[in-house]
Amino acid sequence: MKLINLIFVFFSFFLVSACGGSDKKKTVSTDQKITLSEKDLEQGAVLFRAKCMNCHMQSGKGIEKFYPPLAGSDYLRDNLEDAIHMVKFGSNKPIKVNGVKYNGLMPASGLTDEELVLVFNFVLNSWGNDYGSVTLDQIKAIKR
Template sequence: MSRATGTRLQRGLLLAATATVAAGSLSGCFTERQNEGAKLYATHCASCHGDQGQGLQRLIPPVAASDYVAQRRADLPCLIRKGMKGPLVVNGIGYNQVMPGHEDLTDSQITNLLNFLQTNWGNRNQTYTIREVSDLLGRCNGSDGQ
């Protein structure tokens, strides 16, 4: 094998190794965030809305198969950030409890949480982008730009 061929081979192997390491690093980043929405739901929402989004009888509304989740898309980011007080109707049933806000969540975390809700437990709704959530949070002065 000529010296030039050997050098090209070494460069090719180096590039392949670098690409493999980079792909492994990227997949690690995405893997850690892959289930973030489910984890955030378990931490911040499940104690009230139930571990399967079923709600609590006529006290706390369900988020599973929820017409409210489907129809109030533009309101959901601010509802999570700021909370809610007052009556609402979900799947034809009236509720009137206080929902605490989650000021501690970043825009990105709210996006992941909402996307989890939009695509689980019978909800088959369009997912959000971070930009969309940040813009919607701007309506309630709730965007942190993260």
């Protein structure tokens, strides 16, 4: 084979492999850079509907003064570890979300660490939130 043919073959191979990527995946950049698949987000949405929606609403907006919003929440954005702690173990301390005070009771979710990864990654990337992502190790590290 002539060299020019070889180069051509090489290039077409390169092009095919470069375009064959999965555009269904959404890359969330954090320091660890993990990739969230549509499937993970869908599973997170199912958990959200079953375990969180009653209070935080389908829109993620909550009910002002009673149930804080997750959509656009500055608390979630700035206190992620604490937010995970609250969902994992329950919470009834006074907090302020987007300037509004809340002091309601959120019962412990009862979800496994694996389920918490899914539901948090859904919440962190829904309703316009672009708050990064969490890993199983991060969730596991949060103890009582």
